[in-house]
Amino acid sequence: MGDSGPEARAEASRWTWGIGAALVALAAAGALAVVRPWMAVLPLGLFLVACAAAPFFPAWGFFGKxxxxxxxxxxxxxxxxxxxxxxxxxxxxxxxxxxxxxxxxxxxxxxxxxxxxxxxxxxxxxxxxxxxxxxxxxxxxxxxxxxxxxxxxxxxxxxxxxxxxxxxxxxxxxxxxxxxxxxxxxxxxxxxxxxxxxxxxxxxxxxxxxxxxxxxxxxxxxxxxxxxxxxxxxxxxxxxxxxxxxxxxxxxxxxxxxxxxxxxxxxxxxx
Ligand SMILES: [Zn+2]
Structure with missing residues (x-):
C-alpha cells in the first residue's frame, strides 16, 4: 500500500533527530579520532549536552515528533x-x-x-x-x-x-x-x-x-x-x-x- 497510512507514519516516526544526531556525533568522533584523538570527545560531549537539553525543547523532535x-x-x-x-x-x-x-x-x-x-x-x-x-x-x-x-x-x-x-x-x-x-x-x-x-x-x-x-x-x-x-x-x-x-x-x-x-x-x- 501507499506510504501515507498510519502504520507507515508510525514506522517513519521511529527515526528522530536524536538518532540522526547520535550517528553524526559518532561519525565525527570517528573521523577526528584519526586526526586528533583528543578532539573526538567534542562531538560526543555536544551530543550529551543535546540529550540533556532536548527534554525541554519538544519542538526539536529529538526523541520523537x-x-x-x-x-x-x-x-x-x-x-x-x-x-x-x-x-x-x-x-x-x-x-x-x-x-x-x-x-x-x-x-x-x-x-x-x-x-x-x-x-x-x-x-x-x-x-x-x-x-x-x-x-x-x-x-x-x-x-x-x-x-x-x-x-x-x-x-x-x-x-x-x-x-x-x-x-x-x-x-x-x-x-x-x-x-x-x-x-x-x-x-x-x-x-x-x-x-x-x-x-x-x-x-x-x-x-x-x-x-x-x-x-x-x-x-x-x-x-x-x-x-x-x-x-x-x-x-x-x-x-x-x-x-x-x-x-x-x-x-x-x-x-x-x-x-x-x-x-x-x-x-x-x-x-
Ligand atoms: Zn500540567
Whole structure:
C-alpha cells in the first residue's frame, strides 16, 4: 500500500533527530579520532549536552515528533487548557466558552477526570476536544521507567474512556518529553501535543496580568497553553476568568480566530 497510512507514519516516526544526531556525533568522533584523538570527545560531549537539553525543547523532535504549532492561515490559534477538570474553574470556563462560541482543547489529568466525570462529559458534549495529560500529573514522569510512563498514559486513557471519551492526543506533564514517551505513545496509537505560546501562569499560580503577558506574543499558528486548575493567586478563579475573557477579546481584536485543535493541526484529537 501507499506510504501515507498510519502504520507507515508510525514506522517513519521511529527515526528522530536524536538518532540522526547520535550517528553524526559518532561519525565525527570517528573521523577526528584519526586526526586528533583528543578532539573526538567534542562531538560526543555536544551530543550529551543535546540529550540533556532536548527534554525541554519538544519542538526539536529529538526523541520523537511533538506537534507544537498549527496552521497560520487563515489567521488563527488553538487554545488548550491543562490540568483540569477542577470544580472551581471548569464550569465557569465552559460557560464563558459557550457564550463566545469558542471550542478549546482540554488536556485533563486522569485522576481529576475520575473525581469530576460530569465536567469532562460536559466538555465533550459542548464540542470541546479532550486530550490525556497523564493519570496523576507526575512532574518527574520523564525520569521514570518505560512501564511507569506507559501506565500513566494508559490509566489516563482509561479514566477518559470511563466517561465515554477516546482521545488520540497526549500532552506530558510540564510539557517535558523524553526517550520513553514516544514508544509508549506508539503502543497506544497516540501522538504528543505541545504548545508554542504560554502565559507563564505557572499552573494558575500567577494570574494577574495574564492576558497582557500573553497577547503581545501570540502569532497566527500558535497552540496556546492555559490552565484549568485551582487558582492559587490573590484574585482567585474570578480574576482568572476575567483574564481568560481578556485573552478571548484580545484575539478577536487581533483578527485571530480560535479554532478547534484538530482543525488547527489538521489531525483528529478524538478517536
Ligand atoms: Zn500540567
Amino acid at each position: 511533538t506537534v507544537v504549532r498549527g496552521r497560520a492561515e487563515p489567521p488563527g490559534v488553538a487554545l488548550t487548557f491543562d490540568d483540569g477538570p477542577h470544580p472551581s474553574t471548569t464550569g465557569p470556563l465552559l460557560d464563558l466558552l459557550r457564550e463566545r462560541r469558542v471550542r478549546a482543547a482540554f488536556f485533563v489529568v486522569g485522576r481529576h477526570a475520575a473525581a469530576h466525570p460530569d465536567l469532562v462529559r460536559r466538555m465533550a458534549a459542548e464540542g470541546h476536544e479532550v486530550g490525556n495529560h497523564s493519570a496523576s500529573h507526575d512532574v518527574w514522569l520523564m525520569l521514570r521507567g518505560s512501564r511507569t510512563v506507559l501506565r500513566e498514559i494508559r490509566n489516563g486513557n482509561e479514566a477518559l474512556a470511563a466517561v465515554g471519551v477516546r482521545t488520540l492526543a497526549f500532552r506530558p506533564p510540564v510539557g517535558i518529553v523524553g526517550p520513553r514517551l514516544f514508544p509508549a505513545l506508539r503502543r497506544q496509537g497516540m501522538f504528543a501535543v505541545g504548545f508554542s505560546r504560554r502565559a507563564r501562569d505557572f499552573g494558575n499560580r500567577r494570574v494577574s496580568g495574564l492576558a497582557q503577558r500573553l497577547l503581545p506574543e501570540v502569532r497566527p499558528g500558535d497552540i496556546v497553553l492555559l490552565h484549568d486548575g485551582a487558582v492559587a493567586a490573590e484574585g482567585g478563579a474570578e480574576q482568572w476568568l476575567d483574564e481568560v475573557r481578556r485573552v478571548l477579546d484580545g484575539l478577536v481584536a487581533m483578527g485571530l480566530a480560535v479554532r478547534p485543535l484538530s482543525e488547527h493541526i489538521d489531525r483528529p484529537i478524538l478517536g
